[in-house]
Amino acid sequence: MQAIQATFDDLGTRLADVTFVVVDLESTGGSPAQCGITEIGAVKVRGGDVIGEFQTLVNPAEPIPAFISVLTGITDAMVADSPRIESAFPAFLEFAAGSVLVAHNAGFDISFLKAAAVRTGTPWPGFDVLDTLTLARQLVTRDEVPNHKLSSLARVFASPTTPDHRALHDARATVDVLHGLIERVGNLGVHTLEELASYTSRVSPAQRRKRFLADALPHAPGVYLFKDGDGRVLYVGTSRDIRSRVRSYFTAAEQRSRMADMVRLAHAVTPVVCQTPLEAQVRELRLIDEHQPRFNRRSKNARRQLWVKLTSERFPRLSIVRQVRDEGGHHIGPFRSRVTAQAAVDAVHEIVPLRQCTQRITGTESACALAELGRCGSPCTGAQSRDDYARVVADCAALFSGDARGGGDKLRSRLAELAAQERFEDAARVRDRFLHLVRGAARSQRLTPLMQARELVAARRGESDGWEIVCIRQGRLAGTVVSPRGGDPMVHVRVLQATAEVVPTPEPGATAALIEETEILLRWLESPGVRIVELDGSWTCPVGGAGALRRELEPAVAAAHEVVGFDRDAGDAGRDFPRRAARDRHRRAG
Structure with missing residues (x-):
């Protein structure tokens, strides 16, 4: 035939x-x-x-x-x-x-x-x-x-x-x-x-000849893994149409030079068909974390994140740590770089006179330069009692744990003070560092309730008019299913709850999923059309939390530096502010 x-x-x-x-x-x-x-x-x-x-x-x-x-x-x-x-x-x-x-x-x-x-x-x-x-x-x-x-x-x-x-x-x-x-x-x-229409000499004959690797792949959403001759994973990607996406690696549509090297080494492509695009995103993240493919760049460092910790010692201070431990202190984050974590620490020190020394305090030390400048109450010399210092710590703890209103008032006062002194460059640095602080605090305040919820079931209308149903446990995707159009979605909800992954409550300080996975789930939950079906636990976000202050600061920083996006690390912004300040001074003089 x-x-x-x-x-x-x-x-x-x-x-x-x-x-x-x-x-x-x-x-x-x-x-x-x-x-x-x-x-x-x-x-x-x-x-x-x-x-x-x-x-x-x-x-x-x-x-x-x-x-x-x-x-x-x-x-x-x-x-x-x-x-x-x-x-x-x-x-x-x-x-x-x-x-x-x-x-x-x-x-x-x-x-x-x-x-x-x-x-x-x-x-x-x-x-x-x-x-x-x-x-x-x-x-x-x-x-x-x-x-x-x-x-x-x-x-x-x-x-x-x-x-x-x-x-x-x-x-x-x-x-x-x-x-x-x-x-x-x-x-x-x-x-x-x-x-022929997409032909370019950048695509080598050897690269074109490997088109057969896509022949048996399905036209379905999911994840694909390029593997070498020894079965090692070279690259992990995701697509709404696995076959069409993989075929593009053998044409001019793929313009990343490193992908040509990857295709040259590839001997097979393994598909992982997923129920929904959300499941594909999560599976891609987990596979990249598991295999650490040499040709992936994004999400390979999902476990290398930093937190800013308010320590629980006698005279607490701020510290940048790599892991959240259940030691009674407050944490915000995660931050994706030490630069942004340090910017958050500097922002706190700008409005809250916490000590910045790292030694153990006995009350007999000499005063440092910060104390002489009025930036620290000098508990190390005994000039500030433990109760007085505790009130300073409480201001920082409130900002970390969910009440950013006091911190916002102090920030506005500090910016007004610097502007009155025409220290515009310093004002820009303070504002931009504070944005990193409230980003980290808002991220922590949004993620923590989801990670603590024992089970959350949510649904959204799918592309075929059915329902995409998602089960999240302890901030981890436990299962997902698509109910057909016209069917009773609650039947599928019950089946999903019975068959979804069992996610034990993590040890204190640990998480049941990668933080990036929980962020993916949170973005989906906050997308238009999502409905909460059942919730075992509490999923809330403080009204006066850092999120409100972040929404106030984001537009100003975006307009000044063309930096947008909740999760984008911009480093210590303010690099173009001196030119603007000089221009403003010139306008006032004219």
Whole structure:
């Protein structure tokens, strides 16, 4: 029995089955907005055979410049009785209907044809277009030709037609060049229109030959793993259509240079079909964390996160730690870099006079420079009692645990003080550091309740009008299912609850999932259309928490530094503030 390809989605359109119309134009000049077409020539080919030709002179309704007549041989007298573009253009469209347009330096010819469509009030059909000049620059080297003009390429491919700036002759020569180029790319594994249209010499023949790795993959959402000959995972990715995405790695659509090296080493691709895009995101994260693939960059350091801790010692201070431990202190974070964590610490010290020394306090130490500047109450010398220092610590603890209103008031006062002193650069640094602080605090205040909820079941309308149902336990995705359209979703909710992963309550200070996984789930829960079905636990966020202050600061920092996004680490912003401050001072002086 002969195998039949059901659709062109997998293999594309075979070049032998494509009808090409190779077109060439002559005109009164180089600007389609100001010049007119004087001749249209076109050749229709399919499967290497010429199946039709089209040629007509066109009266441009304007004099043909003398140098154009010398170049093309077309004179005013020759076109005097020829049809105007209003007649010639529709005739060409009828000839070219349903084909792929081909031209040498196609931008020139297509721009004139589109201008003719506008001039005649005809909708442009939206042809697919191939440019033989673009292909030739990648396939014909300078060792073969001095340049990539049509006349030079016609000699290389032994065209019997010499280009002479007459439209039909040049179109015939371009046909021979097209066939020569198709023969060359055929030897490189290019056999479909889609591959030809996206051809680039950046994609090596070896890379193209590995397209077979996608042949058995499903058209389904999920995760895919590229593996080498020893079964080691090289790269993990996710897509709504695994097969189509993997196929793109063997074409010009994939432009990341490191991916070419990855494909060269790949021997197999393993798919993991997922119920929903959310499940695919989580599985991708877990697989990257498990295998640490050498070609993945994002999410490889999901466990390398930092927290800012308010210690639980006799005179607490701030410390940057790599792990949350159940020692009675307050934590905010995580932060993705030490720079942003330190910025958060500096922001607290700007408004709360916590001690910054690290030694154990006995009450007999000498005062430091911060104490002399009034930035510390000096509990180390006994100048500040434990009760007085506890009130300072309480201000910081409130900011960490859910009441940022006091901290916000102190920040505004500090910024007003610096502005009154015209210390605008310092004000910018304080504001930007404080944004890192409230980002970390808001992240902690949003994530902690979800990580402590024993079970949360939520649902959202799916793309097929069914329900995407998600079960989250201790901040970890325990299971997901899609209920069919018209069915009772609660039946699927009960089945999901009975079959979802059992997630034990983690040890104090530990988490049941990667923080990044919980953040993915939180973003999904906060997306439009999500409904909470059942909740075993408490999922809340403090009204006066850091989130409100973050929403106040984000727009100001975004406008000043073009930095947006809740989770983006911008480092210690303020690098362009001196220029703005100088400009503001200049305006006031003027």
